[in-house]
Amino acid sequence: MPRIGPNKSKYHGIYKKNGEWVALLTVDGKQKVVGRSIWEVEAARAYNAALTFYGVTGKSPNVVPERQELELSSIDIEHFLRHK
Numbered sequence: 001m002p003r004i005g006p007n008k009s010k011y012h013g014i015y016k017k018n019g020e021w022v023a024l025l026t027v028d029g030k031q032k033v034v035g036r037s038i039w040e041v042e043a044a045r046a047y048n049a050a051l052t053f054y055g056v057t058g059k060s061p062n063v064v065p066e067r068q069e070l071e072l073s074s075i076d077i078e079h080f081l082r083h084k
Contacts, residue, residue, distance in 0.1 A: 011044035011062040023047040027054045041065065 007016040013024055021043035023035035032054075035046020041064050048061040 009040055009044070011040065011047065011064070012060070013047040013062070014040060014043045016040075023050065025050045025054065025056065027056060 009015060009021065014021055015024065016022070019038070021037050021040045022033055023037075023043045023046040025032055025034045025047060027050075032050075034050035034053075035043050037043045037046065044062040044064045048064070050056070051059060051061055
């Protein structure tokens with residue numbers, strides 16, 4: 001069942017506080033903030049990285065889309081600079 005509410009994330013271990021997505025993970029019985037981002041998906045990536053870093057077992061990583069690199073040609077940059 002999906003989570004409901006403006007501060008709830010579709011990703012496990014992620015919630016919104018003060019306009020920022022926070023990644024929270026329980027390690028050795030203590031909750032740790034393991035990441036913060038204005039982007040929900042980046043907080044989910046931080047959660048996933050923390051699972052590995054802390055060696056947490058029994059929890060599944062979030063399924064997040066792959067990062068897409070933004071490539072700008074010199075023409076794109078010139079167009080942006082002229083129209084900003």
